[in-house]
Amino acid sequence: MKTLLTAVKPTGELHLGNYAGxxxxxxxxxxxxxxxxxxxxxxxxxxNSVSDPARLVRHGVEVATGYLACGLDSExxxxxxxxxxxxxFELAAILACVCxxxxxxxxxxxxxxVGANQAAGRDPDAGINMGLFGYPILMAADILCFDADVVPIxxxxxxxxxxxxxxxxxxxxxxxxGTAVIPDLQVQAESAxxxxxxxxxxxxxxxxxxxxxxxxxxxxxxxxxxxTDGRRPGEPADPEAVPLFALAKALGTADxxxxxxxxxxxxxxxxxxxxxxxxxxxxAVSPIRRRYAELRDxxxxxxxxxxxxxxxxxxxxxxxxxxIKKAVGLS
Ligand code: ADP
Ligand code: TRP
Numbered sequence: 001m002k003t004l005l006t007a008v009k010p011t012g013e014l015h016l017g018n019y020a021g022x023x024x025x026x027x028x029x030x031x032x033x034x035x036x037x038x039x040x041x042x043x044x045x046x047x048n049s050v051s052d053p054a055r056l057v058r059h060g061v062e063v064a065t066g067y068l069a070c071g072l073d074s075e076x077x078x079x080x081x082x083x084x085x086x087x088x089f090e091l092a093a094i095l096a097c098v099c100x101x102x103x104x105x106x107x108x109x110x111x112x113x114v115g116a117n118q119a120a121g122r123d124p125d126a127g128i129n130m131g132l133f134g135y136p137i138l139m140a141a142d143i144l145c146f147d148a149d150v151v152p153i154x155x156x157x158x159x160x161x162x163x164x165x166x167x168x169x170x171x172x173x174x175x176x177x178g179t180a181v182i183p184d185l186q187v188q189a190e191s192a193x194x195x196x197x198x199x200x201x202x203x204x205x206x207x208x209x210x211x212x213x214x215x216x217x218x219x220x221x222x223x224x225x226x227x228t229d230g231r232r233p234g235e236p237a238d239p240e241a242v243p244l245f246a247l248a249k250a251l252g253t254a255d256x257x258x259x260x261x262x263x264x265x266x267x268x269x270x271x272x273x274x275x276x277x278x279x280x281x282x283x284a285v286s287p288i289r290r291r292y293a294e295l296r297d298x299x300x301x302x303x304x305x306x307x308x309x310x311x312x313x314x315x316x317x318x319x320x321x322x323x324i325k326k327a328v329g330l331s
Contacts, residue, residue: 004029005038005148005183007082009045010059014066015209016281017194017202019288020250021154023070025188029152030077037077038146038313039067041306044082044089045138048131064302066212069292074305082142084310087317092134092141094328098170099137099163107136108159140164144171144180144324145317152186155193161185175327194250195243197225213292216282223247223278233269244270244277252280 006026008018030037041063043056050056060081072079082088104110110133114124131138136159143151143164151161161183168180193201196208203209210222226244231237239245239261248260260280263273295302325331 001034001036002149003036003038003147004150004152005143005146006030006152007040007042007045007142008063008067009042010056010063011046011049012059012204013062014212015202015204016212016247016251016285017196017209019066019070019212019285020194021188021192023067025192026152027067027070027072029150029186030072037072037079038148038316039072039077039079040085040142040309040313041067041081042142045135048129048135061299061302064306065292065295068295068302068305069213069288071291074309078146078309078313078316079305080309080313081306084306085145085313085317087314087321088138088141088145091145091317091321091324092138094324094330095137095140095144095167096134098174099140099167103163103166104133104136107133107163108156109135136160136163137167140167143183144168145320146313147181147316147320148183149181150184150186152188154188158185158187171324171327179324179327192250193246195246197222197227199227199243212285213289214285215289216286219282219285220278223281224274226274228270231270234267236267237264239264242273244273248277248280251284252277253284256280256283 004026006022008014008022014023026039029035030039041060043060046056046059050059064079064081067079068074110128113128113132117124117126117128139160140163143161144167151164153161162185165182165185168182171180172178172182196202196206197210198206198208200206200208210219214222223244226247228242228244229237242264245257245260245264249257252260257280260273260276263276
């Protein structure tokens with residue numbers, strides 16, 4: 001059995017980029033035989049940026065609903081809320097003591113925040129909390145607490161899993177082989193990046209996103225708001241240069257994407273191409289939208305799944321934590 005671990009942090013509503021770049025590939029990997037899934041709502045990871053408790057809870061429910069709507073089998077995988085498993089936080093405190101500070105200084109998110117402060121002439125650490133700085137340590141704790149063998153991730157998370165690998169190796173070097181399991185990364189290709197309506201990477205923080213649970217009408221309106229160039233109908237276009245094509249490739253079937261490419265090469269007008277992309281994306285997400293709506297009306301189902309999952313997750317995590325605590329000399 002291989003343990004495959006994945007999570008999404010509840011900082012906003014789930015969008016098509018999260019689905020195609022993180023949720024769908026992880027759920028596909030989970031479906032393989034011989035895989036034990038560990039899937040969670042990384043609510044403590046959102047705490048460094050979400051200070052409104054009601055929002056944190058709401059986004060947590062949205063992520064849990066999203067996973068189930070996308071087809072996660074919560075009987076088969078361990079499915080839970082991170083904050084229901086305190087063992088993770090205990091392990092994070094241990095990992096902080098084996099983690100060189102310099103490693104975290106190089107963290108992408110931290111460096112970007114410092115860079116933005118410097119560019120604005122502010123103190124380099126202005127507005128940066130220790131949760132943001134120590135994010136990679138908490139994420140390493142998530143991964144090592146379940147003896148994860150494989151972590152499927154988008155390219156943006158590569159550095160985090162690499163830090164988890166460094167910390168696992170350090171535990172083994174200092175306290176003996178077998179103290180921690182060294183996780184493997186399974187990185188999605190860069191080409192899996194889904195563009196938003198403005199052709200930059202789709203992101204809830206840019207407001208260019210399409211919600212995963214968008215209604216058919218909202219989906220159509222968002223797809224019709226995608227940027228296009230000034231090409232006139234009749235002029236052929238290179239599909240690779242058209243953001244709508246990237247969306248069709250990420251969400252539609254291979255045949256549907258080929259049809260969009262052919263239409264663009266033949267010079268179809270953008271209105272027709274948008275209609276075509278809309279229908280293909282709608283076919284992909286309409287079963288998810290339907291299940292999402294059903295689950296939204298049955299919050300007890302989600303609560304029960306998460307509560308049962310937390311109990312099973314703690315069983316596993318407490319065994320791993322006990323092993324690591326013993327190795328390092330804690331009681
Ligand atoms: P956002 O940028 O909207 O804040 P997150 O950073 O919370 O999204 O993304 C969670 C995961 O979803 C990321 O680790 C990444 O793997 C995936 N993801 C997010 N946006 C995209 C995108 N536009 N294309 C592909 N994958 C994405
Ligand atoms: N940091 C991840 C993100 O922003 C979410 C996450 C938290 C995660 N813990 C994890 C992903 C453990 C994989 C494994 O998308």
